[in-house]
Amino acid sequence: MSVSGLRMSYGERQVLRGVDLDMRRGETVALLGPNGAGKTTTIEILQGLRRRTAGEVRVLDEDPARGGDAWRARLGTVLQNCHDHPRWQVGTLLAHVAAHYPDPWETGELLEALGLGGRANSRVRDLSGGQRRRLDVALGMVGRPEVLFLDEPTTGFDPEARKEFHELVETLDMTILLTTHDLAEAERLADRVAVLVRGRIEVFGTSRELAAAVQAPCLVRWRDGAEQTDDPSELAWKLHQKYDGPVPDLEIRRPTLEESYLNLVERSAA
Amino acid sequence: MNTLALGIRRGLIEQGSILRDGKELGANVAGLVIYLMLILWIGGNPAGGGIGMTAFITVGFIAFTVFSAGITTLPMLIAADQEEGALRRLRTLPRGLPVYLTGRATSLVAHIALNSVLILAIGNLAGGLALPSSLYGWATLTWVLLLGTLAVVPVGAMIGALLPSAKTAAAVVSLPTMLLMIASGVMVPMTMMPEPVRWFAQVFPLYWQGHGLRAAFLPSAAAEPGGVWQLGTAAAVMGAWAVAGMVLAPRLLRRAIRT
Structure with missing residues (x-):
């Protein structure tokens, strides 16, 4: 994945003013920044959900603005703050989302692996907060994505749920881009951290390099x-x-x- | 699985999950119970023009089922999908949007078909409602239901895309829907309405839906404002709503969903 000179304006307002970012296969990168820095906008452009104003962007050798369904099938997304499909059964929802992909995980195994094996027949709205979050992860990765996007995955979590979630993410073996405004989270999960402030990447490196650069x-x-x-x-x-x-x-x-x-x-x- | 099949399956699962939900099922059953009580109590009375109240009430309930499914239920469901994040999730999936739209259409048609069949069955068994006796009558019933659905679905989708939440959607659409329902001759026979109200109601598809359905069930048009069946006009008005809606709705929906 590579991004250079990415700009995004909504009318007069410039949200991204030249973002440069590159990611290697299998690496976890955290996009760290205060609220309103442009983290979600960046992710949405990388996912092809938003058209950029200027700049070069390649994700899995494709321009996201032109990525078709075959390209999209190689991405996974864990959304922030979702309460969707409250009436559906857990297993049914996961199987439905899996059916969008050409080569998904076996849903029963995936639920088992994420500790939701006993809840396949529960309604989604009856899950606890932590279980709901694990289901979100299952939905994000059921298509065997090569790249997984996590947009502020732990916002609104209590410390227990946050710890549990971090342990879960550490077991995932794929290229991961996560946004967060929590430095400790970025340090814990990411191989490299990119600090996005006011629409620009100020520092990009390992947390040691980050510490030295921003001392x-x-x-x-x-x-x-x-x-x-x-x-x-x-x-x-x-x-x-x-x-x-x-x-x-x-x-x-x-x-x-x-x-x-x-x-x-x-x-x-x- | 191909996109159409996946969308239809999505719609059926969605409809099933709504039926399993106690609150939703309760509201649906309550509507049918009210219908049953009405035809048992006043079904035998004349509605004017030589027709019985049972036929009049039945047509009104079916017309209103279609109308409210499109104008009230659909926007609330779409607004809820936006609010809860279902739309956001589907946008990130390959083929997500076409599957979503097919699914919504499927669940809506399933809802309308199920309720229409139940209303006809209850009317026939409990109220002695005469079902259309000719193929022509059934054909009229079918196309009026289909075109009536097509006329209101795009409008409902637009309302749903524009409103921020399901609660707002319910608040915004319920009053105009109520007024239109009273004005359109589905609760009170149209011939009892003052002239300006009749003109007003004839702009909207709900009146023509009821008119078309009565043409399928009733032997004579004596109780209609003009005294004759105007199926051509009915098709034209509902068709105009459907076409205008289908031209406008996708653009508006795409804009609402993309940002």
Whole structure:
């Protein structure tokens, strides 16, 4: 999958201002960014559900704007916030969605694998929140997709359900693009993280590279003062010389990745 | 499985799931019970022009079944599909939209066919309703039902695509539907209506649906406003609604569904 110079405007409003992104087969990439950064728009363009204003986009060697049903059959989507088909039975819904694809999973096995084996005859609306989410994953992958899109998959989850969902995603063996505004989620699930802020990819790399690239200044505090610096070691050395010995109440605080990320978001917004 | 077969199967599963739903089934059965009580209590009375109330009520119920399925039920279901995310999901599936539209049409036709058959059966068994005796009568019944359905389905689909939620859909369509039902001679014989109301009602397909159905069931047109059957006009008005709707609806639907 490759994206270069992707732009999208709704009338006067520019939502994407030149997005570059590439993904290797089998890799999990997180598209991380604050609300309104353009994450969902990007995914919808990649799925061929929205026409872009400008830029080059290839997904599975095809331009999504021209992708037909055969191309679409190689993609899977786990939607955010869906309560669809409430009256249908779980097994019936999964079999119906499977029938859209040329070579789907055996639905009974898939339900079993996702821990829904006993609920095939339940109505969808009778599932618990976590079970509903697992069904969404089953619906997204029943067609044996080569690429799976997860759009803010854990929004509105309690911590327990979130953990369960993360464990489930980690077992999936396919190319995955997920959007999230939760840094911890991106770090946990993704091989590489792309930070999308105000319609542009600000950083793209492993979470270690991300930490290095977005590093916010460290805070150095001591009895007589405090200072923000990118080189705390240097400052500590100077203080050491100034006090001619141990610095009283010296404290060096490195920013967490979370703080660095927020710092990046604020900097880009300014 | 090919797209048409998959869509039809989707429609049948959908209709089955609605019938298994206690609330939906209850509302449907309640309508049939009201019909049964009406023909038992006042079915024997004359409706004017030499026809009995049973035939008049039966035609009114069938016409209204078609009309409300297209104008009320369909928009509510489409709005619910948008709200709950079924449409979003189908857009991401290969062949999702054609399967969805075929499915909706199938479930609607199944709903109308099932209720029409039940109304005719109850009317015949409990109220002694005379079914059409000739092939011509059955043919009239069939084409009027089909064309009446085609006339209201695109309109209902457009309403459903435009409204944000099922609740809004119910609120927006229920009052105009009620007024049209009263004005169109399906509850009160048309000859009892003032002249301007008659003209107003004749613009809409519901009146012509009822008129066409009466032509299938009744021996004489004595109770009709003009005193004669106007099946050509009925076909023209319902056909015009169907064609206009089918030209406009796909564009509007595509726009509503894509964004």
